[in-house]
Amino acid sequence: MNRRHTVILLFVSVLLLVAVAFFVFPPMNRMRSPDPAFDNGAPRMGMNNMHMGGTAGPPLSLFDQAAAPLTIPPLLEGTSASDGSTAYTVTAQEGVTEMVEGMPMATYGYNGSFLGPVIRLRQGQTVTIKTENHLDTATSFHWHGLKVPSNVDGGPHSPIPAGGTADLEFTVNQEAATLWFHPHPVGSAGEQVYQGLAGLLYIEDAHSDALALPKEYGINDFPLIVQDRLLSDGSPLNYSNAYTPDGAYGDTLIVNGTINPYLDVKDEQIRLRLLNGSNARNYQFQLADGSSFHQIASDGGFLNEPVAMRNLQLVPGERAEIVIDLSGYAQGESVQLMEEDIPVLTLNVREDQPSKAPSLPTELNTLKRSENTGIPDKTLTFSGMGHMVAIDGKQFDMERIDLRAKARTKEVWEIHNDPDMMGGMIHPFHLHGVQFQVLSRNGEEPPENERGWKDTIALYPGESVRIAVEFPEPGVFMYHCHILEHEDSGMMGQVLVE
Ligand code: C2O
Ligand code: CU
Ligand code: CU
Numbered sequence: 001m002n003r004r005h006t007v008i009l010l011f012v013s014v015l016l017l018v019a020v021a022f023f024v025f026p027p028m029n030r031m032r033s034p035d036p037a038f039d040n041g042a043p044r045m046g047m048n049n050m051h052m053g054g055t056a057g058p059p060l061s062l063f064d065q066a067a068a069p070l071t072i073p074p075l076l077e078g079t080s081a082s083d084g085s086t087a088y089t090v091t092a093q094e095g096v097t098e099m100v101e102g103m104p105m106a107t108y109g110y111n112g113s114f115l116g117p118v119i120r121l122r123q124g125q126t127v128t129i130k131t132e133n134h135l136d137t138a139t140s141f142h143w144h145g146l147k148v149p150s151n152v153d154g155g156p157h158s159p160i161p162a163g164g165t166a167d168l169e170f171t172v173n174q175e176a177a178t179l180w181f182h183p184h185p186v187g188s189a190g191e192q193v194y195q196g197l198a199g200l201l202y203i204e205d206a207h208s209d210a211l212a213l214p215k216e217y218g219i220n221d222f223p224l225i226v227q228d229r230l231l232s233d234g235s236p237l238n239y240s241n242a243y244t245p246d247g248a249y250g251d252t253l254i255v256n257g258t259i260n261p262y263l264d265v266k267d268e269q270i271r272l273r274l275l276n277g278s279n280a281r282n283y284q285f286q287l288a289d290g291s292s293f294h295q296i297a298s299d300g301g302f303l304n305e306p307v308a309m310r311n312l313q314l315v316p317g318e319r320a321e322i323v324i325d326l327s328g329y330a331q332g333e334s335v336q337l338m339e340e341d342i343p344v345l346t347l348n349v350r351e352d353q354p355s356k357a358p359s360l361p362t363e364l365n366t367l368k369r370s371e372n373t374g375i376p377d378k379t380l381t382f383s384g385m386g387h388m389v390a391i392d393g394k395q396f397d398m399e400r401i402d403l404r405a406k407a408r409t410k411e412v413w414e415i416h417n418d419p420d421m422m423g424g425m426i427h428p429f430h431l432h433g434v435q436f437q438v439l440s441r442n443g444e445e446p447p448e449n450e451r452g453w454k455d456t457i458a459l460y461p462g463e464s465v466r467i468a469v470e471f472p473e474p475g476v477f478m479y480h481c482h483i484l485e486h487e488d489s490g491m492m493g494q495v496l497v498e
Contacts, residue, residue, distance in 0.1 A: 060342045063232060063252040063259050065101060067346060070261035072218045073199070076117035078127070085126035085169070088119060090141060092183070092197060093134040099229075099259055105236035108135065108195040114257045116181070116199025118223055121172045123205035129168045133160040138185050139192055141166075143201060144317065145179035145299055145435065145455045150475025150497075153432055156186045156398060157476065173472065174435065175301045175365075176208035177453070178273045178319045180225075186398065190279050190484035191239045194248050196257070198225060198277045212361050213296065214271040214323065222263065222270065225277040226314075226344060227254050245386035246425065247280020247483045255345055262334075262346040267326045268353050269360070271296070272337070272345075274322065276314035279484040282426060282458070285312040285344065287324070288336040294360055297321035300435030300453025302364040307449045315428035317456040317482035320449070323360060327353070367452060370468035372439040376414035378403060380493075382427045382459055382481060383418040387489050389427075389481065395490030401476070402493035410470045412439065417459040424461030427486065431455060431469065433477035433497070439466040456482055471497040 078086035095113020098104045110116025121127055131141040131154075138161050142154035148170045150157070160166050179201040183192040200223050214220035228250035230242040242248040255261045276283055287293060287310070294306035299319050312320055329335060329349045337344045384390050394402070405411060413436075415429055435453035438446040442463055450457070459465060471477070480492035 058230075058249060058251045060228060060253055060339065061232060061251050062342060063100075065259050067260045067262045068258050070222070070263050070345060071256040071258045073115060073223060073256060074112075074117045075217060076111065076119045081128070083126075085128055086121075087128045087130070089130045089132065090116070090119070090181075090199075091132040091134055092139050092141070094136075095196075097196070097257065099254060099257055100231055103234075103236065107237060108192060108197045110181075110197060110199050114196040115225060116197070118200045118202060118217075119181070120202040120204060120217075123172050123175060123203060125172045127168075127170055127172060130165060131160060131168065132165045133162060136162045137188070138162060139183045139197070140185050141168075141181060142184035142432075143179065143181050144430070144432075145177065145319075146170075146201065147174045147434060147472050149473040150433060150477055153475070153477065154181075155184050155432060155478045156492075159185050172203060174203060175453075176205045177203050177299070177301045177435075178223075178275070178297065178321055179203065179299075180275055180277070180319070182277075184478075186396075187488050190243075190248055190488045193277070193484055194229070194239045194242065194279055195237060198227075198275075200225065200273070200275060202273075207365075208302075211302075211364065212358055214269050220265070220268060220270045222272050223256065224272050224274045224345065225256050226274060226283060226339070227277045228252065228281050229254055231259070242279075243485065245485060245489065247485045249279075249281055253339065253342055253344060260343070260346075262348055264348050264350040265326060266351040266353050267329050267331070267349045269323050269325050269327070269358070270347070271321060271323050273319065274312075274314060275319045276316050278316050280316060282316070283314050283339045285314070286310060286338050288338050288343070291324075291335070293322050293324045295320050295322050295449045296360070296364055298449060298452040299455045301367075303449065303452040304365045304367055305362055306360045306364065309449065312449070313458065315426060315456065315458045315482065316484070317428055317430050318458075319456075365452065369451065370410065370437045370439060372466060372468075373412050375412075376466060377411040378405075378413045380413065380415045380479070381418050382415065382429070382491065383420070384491075385420060385422070385425060389486045389489055389491035391479075391491060391493045394493070396480075396492040396494075398494075400494075401496045403495040405469070405471060405495055405497050407471050407474045407497050410468055412466055413469055414464055414466050415459060416464045417461050419461035426461070427459045427491070428482035429457050429459045429465070429479070430482045431477070431479045433473060433475065434469055434471050436470075437468045439468055441465050474498055
């Protein structure tokens with residue numbers, strides 16, 4: 001064999017290898033062709049919006065069970081104390097849930113058997129929360145998106161042993177927003193969330209009271225915790241069956257714990273407060289008939305104005321409030337909120353409103369955009385997959401402070417997702433203790449629906465994102481990938497704020 005043959009042989013084998021790799025790891029998250037008129041919320045990263053197979057888990061399928069009314073979590077009532085504060089009790093407990101008819105399963109929940117109540121707080125309110133752990137394992141109560149000192153944050157530094165309790169006290173010091181709470185114990189956040197520990201935390205204020213938006217809880221303002229669980233194999237909730245090092249994935253969508261949910265609504269504007277509460281799966285939400293809707297709020301509060309969109313992506317941990325105008329639908333019609341080709345929620349228009357829905361307010365907030373300064377104060381690199389995930393080449397160590405920052409001082413952070421040879425994957429970046437602004441994605445303005453307060457964002461493979469961060473409180477705060485299995489494997493660091 002001469003040199004030329006060797007070169008040809010090499011070339012052919014490389015081609016073959018690439019072809020084999022493509023079949024073994026097909027690109028899973030299909031690209032949507034962006035509609036130029038409505039690409040405000042669409043991912044702009046082109047081919048980077050790929051989530052390689054083998055890490056995307058089983059595809060979602062329709063679970064063979066009759067439609068059921070959407071479970072609306074109860075609102076948790078506080079009791080007011082003589083000092084003007086309001087007291088709440090949140091208990092992590094075991095329970096039995098019959099998500100699948102005829103198959104009661106062992107689950108976890110807050111103050112109930114699966115998921116938790118909605119805790120509704122007001123800006124300026126002084127709150128005490130008694131957290132109780134009735135599980136037979138340690139947990140922690142983390143308030144995702146809440147701007148509180150780190151002794152209240154409930155991260156890995158605040159485990160509560162089985163049977164233990166802790167009392168928290170804080171003053172709500174941020175604007176109206178849809179936040180959430182979930183466990184954060186070292187190494188087992190993924191399993192505990194999968195078993196059912198998660199709940200929503202609303203903040204309301206004088207401004208959200210005054211805005212002409214749907215706000216009747218359970219009537220035209222609905223919480224939607226969207227999750228995936230492995231259910232169609234007929235076995236009960238079993239984290240180890242769903243587990244992969246790149247995320248626990250299910251094959252069945254559940255919304256507030258309901259399979260195939262529907263809601264009976266009026267032909268008016270309805271507001272959906274969406275949380276991607278999945279361990280690892282990214283969602284692309286659309287309406288089945290292709291209609292547009294408006295996003296009104298991102299993680300930490302209202303956007304400056306409603307953003308019209310036809311496709312909304314949420315990565316794990318991320319929230320969005322959207323308003324759907326049903327005034328064009330007649331009594332008896334239905335519209336479905338979809339994730340790709342799987343229905344998330346069916347909206348049945350059951351009642352004609354005599355007066356049609358008012359139009360949305362054009363101004364929702366008065367957020368000032370931070371300047372994108374020249375040199376970032378900090379740079380972070382997310383890399384790896386599976387158990388090899390790391391931030392700046394390191395895995396989480398509770399004894400190590402990775403970054404230092406000053407409270408009430410604005411910084412620019414540049415966060416990079418370093419792809420590997422297989423193309424890498426989206427890492428949802430989350431930072432505790434603060435709401436930040438996205439300054440740029442690969443040097444370009446972020447999409448319009450990312451120009452409000454954020455605490456969780458998609459980091460696409462190969463991408464560099466700049467954010468403006470200003471911690472309101474001192475303490476030690478976590479930053480991590482919100483694929484809970486990556487977090488549990490150590491894709492997490494800590495910043496000391498002084
Ligand atoms: Cu939603 Cu550190 O978590
Ligand atoms: Cu958090
Ligand atoms: Cu990750």
